[in-house]
Amino acid sequence: MLEVFVEIWHSLPLILQVGFKIAAILFPLLGMVAYYTFAERKIIGYMQLRVGPNRVGPRGWLQPIADAVKLMFKEIIIPTNAERQLFLIAPVLALAPALAAWAVVPFTDTLVLADIDASLLFVLALTSLGVYGVIIAGWASNSKYAFLGAMRSAAQIVAYEIAMGFALVGVLMAAGSLNLREIVLAQAGGFFQWYFIPLFPLFVVYLVSGVAETNRAPFDVAEGESEIVAGFHVEYSGMAFAV
DSSP states (O other): OHHHHHHHHHHHHHHHHHHHHHHHHHHHHHHHHHHHHHHHHHHHHHHTTSOOSOSSSGGGTTHHHHHHHHHHTSOOOOOTTSOHHHHHHHHHHHHHHHHHGGGGOOSSSSOOSOOOTTHHHHHHHHHTTHHHHHHHHHHHTTOHHHHHHHHHHHHHHHHHHHHHHHHHHHHHHHHTOSOHHHHHHTTTTOGGGSTTTTTHHHHHHHHHHHHHHTTOTTSGGGTOHHHHTTGGGTTOOHHHHHO
8 A cells, every 4th residue: 555655746846747738728628618608698698789897807708717617606406207317427528528639739849748659549549439418418417408409519519520530631641641730830830831821621511510519509409499499408407508
């Protein structure tokens, strides 16, 4: 037993180093997601001839922080007949693969948490796991609306992932590698060396597939407000809804 603790103690610097790298990627990423949502709300507001969120902080810049704090203190209500354990695990299953995929994304030619040879395949494999969280969330809620929304969302994710995968095949053929860092370095010659120019049709396919897979308008049929209320997360509240 003592040997185990000694081994952990010797591994502590490595554990701290990995933990610091994860935190350095995770916290800015969550901040970016919050402010991308804020930007989306602002743009939609201007499109509809209104101001958008502008109450918290100067010109509403603190609105994402206020929303996050509010959701932290909201009660997570579990429906009476729901599968409690699966109901709580489902949001984690949906979010964790999306965050874990960032471990292989290179931020510079040296700054990457896990530089593996098949990192593009790793990203595709991980992001495809999120659909299980969606299905479990809809089924565990024990609600016909949530289940129908989950089936719609899962079908849409699986369908558009095929198109997204085929679009990325062109990129890996052009770069001759599955390593994301090597793919980025292969485009280091400037703007006209970026693959989206010669592979523009594939870029359009990937862009449309990405919008569809994230259930954004006009591909938000999985929510179906006029039919099934709000999709697979209709029974969720608080931080579980946010996740």
